Amino acid sequence: MDGSRCQACGVTISRYAAESVCPTCAANNGPPSPPVRAVPIVSAVWLWAAPEAATAIATRDLPTILRTYRRINGLNQIALAELLGYDKSYVSMLETGRRAITDVASRRHIAARLALPTHVLGVTGVDDAEYRAMLQFGDSTIRLAEIARQSGHAVEAVNELWPLVARLEARAAEGRMERDSLILLAQARVALGVSLGTVLPEERLASAARWTGQAVRIASRLNDPAFQAHTLRMHGNELRKAGYIGAGVARLIQSLALSADPADRGAALAFLCRAIGELGDGAHFDLALQQYQHLLERNAHSGLLFQPFTLHEIEIRGLLGTGRTAEAGRLVGTPVGTPSAPQWRIIERVTTGEVLTAVNETDSATDAFVDAIRSAEHHRLPHQIQRVIRATVKSGMHELTSEAQAAMRRIRSALVTSS
Template sequence: MGSRCQACGVIISRYASEPVCPTCAASNSTEQVPVHVAAPIASVIWLWATPEATTAIATRDLPTILRTYRRINRLSQTAMAHVLGYDNSYVSMIETGKRAITDVASRRHIAARLGLPAHILGVTGTDDAEYRAMLKFGDSTVRLAEIARQAGHAVEAVNELWPLVARLEARAAEGRLERDSLILLTQARVALGVSLGTVLPEERLSSAARWTGHAVTVASRLDDQTFYAHTLRMHGNELRKAGHVGAGVARLEQSLELSSQPAEIGGTLAFLCRATGELGDAVKFDVALAEYRRLLDHNTGSGLLFQPFTLREIELRGLLGTGRVAEAGRLVSVSVGSPSAPQWRIIERVTVGEVFAAVNQPADAANAFADAIESAEHHRLPHQIQRTIRATARSGLQDLTHEAQAALERTRSLLAPQAPE
């Protein structure tokens, strides 16, 4: 977290260049505009809602960005005014180009309301002191974002990572490619991609894979084998989730060759089991699973992927994927402890529901799916709800399918700004 605004006390980013928040800075500017009570700052998830957002942001044209933001989030001009904390007529003049916003405070305010780094709206000037602060605190930002994601707060992780990534990307685009900043940029790209891969719906997961892919490109040139293996591991899993399973397997096999520590190898094998199971490749799945189990038997598990609970879920899904339903049915009732993160409990519940449905135990399947729907909505994990929709539909559990569809719509609505009541 950053410091607090000297005017209103709200927490502001550690990268803020002013001692007040954007709203107070705008309110105290020399030119006053009609201001409403400001809405909460928007989640930046809208940036990945559609390719249209990326195109609009690339123009760096404020009227274009505002109009695109409204279309993506289905907001009226009045609702847009509520998001920005401005009068409706003032927003209309900005969108039509009749009113040009030139002062730094107002542009910072608008950028903050839309979840954009200020430099996109022309507020520049990252000096050496800011750069040193970014390097000093950037690693902590990435680590805290990872902790937030693993604790079930992936949206907050994205919101924290995006300003850091944008500043580092802007610095790299200017040709300032110091090794320290490239390492931090690569770490942040991976963390952002994985966080996006947690919260985006299935049709947008390619965005997460692109960010982790950017990280692989840089890591391959940093002469750090362990770090390179890490980026390949995470990119391979995001490729799998985005539907490019064969490409994901290739990256994971490359990561496995470069990994040396048991936890690193175990994490890669976990993803490789998942991918080969989805491909229906029983031979590769069995080899990877046996090695994963051997490592786990001889090492104290650590992390999200290297532990018995994860092994059981991966084995269940792989057995289903390779057509061994009866074996999955015998394993499904075996208890192996607790998950290390909320999302793994949800992933496991969907898989367990699929197994129970496959062995014709609809009541047990329904209980598992209902638990998954409730938890996935609570933690805002749309693609896990989408998994549940498909699974319940295949299982003939239409009431749960409808329940999951409603939960998905509610979850989607949470990732966009709300119009005023």
């Protein structure tokens, strides 16, 4: 962080930022699609995502890299020679180590033809040096952004992640990436998508789902089931939030099938319960919830999603969604555990307000909604306020609707009005 601030909202801007306005302000003040587009990864990159290729690259040995490139692509030495613009006999000598290339220009040429980062062949220019330095900080940036999001500072997480993703996207578009960089890009895409899904209003949540979907595309090629399960899980939940509930359920079922760690399975089941509950499928909701409960009973709870408080909120919301209002009302009065993050307390307050409204406990519902509105405004969580607006409009609680709408306007103003 260099101390520079957004000209619109005053928030500190990421060390990677190239613009004077933070990404959150840009996202809320511009067109629905994000200003940084998640571009398709060029095909050459997928070659170097393969485990065999990654092993070859790690040797930094040109003969090994050339032989591996030919084997993966099914090329003979003549075809590789044509690709590089060399004679077949020269390629043969390079592969066997009888000839070595020491000049920088030739190594840059080979790296460009094989879509390799130049540092792999021992050539590091200013651009490559800056990129490698960014990668060293990239993993820490993602971890810190996740901590910020989970502690109720999702806007700051977005503003830190977006420029990092933009740099990685640009590199991928050039076709000069290796496996570690691709993994970092996928991690950054997931983290950005989830953070956007926390701070964007409902009408823009498809943007968050697009980012997590781009991460799934990479993860499916990396032969890492745990990471693929993670990307599918987060993408499935963002699809659900954006209104594509059936598609979200499909991704979450895939994630559950790939997940081995209890906490990962619990997280997938938590999101799956939510999605099935929103579909109104009582039988499948009960089955998924029972699996979640049994898993939690047999394993130590951990994280945001695999713990008693989350289970309790999901059960209440699912019962309401599947038409069992009275059962949901009885559970509201018996809180379980404590939330592991501020946003989960807000989510619980909104859910509680919805249930209490449904069972005609208007005064208690009002208290829950007021608490949710104030906390959601403080943490800038617009779609939780939108849930309050829908519930209060439906029940005729006009004063609360006005209060929630005013909070929405203040959130938007904080993000897009120049100081």
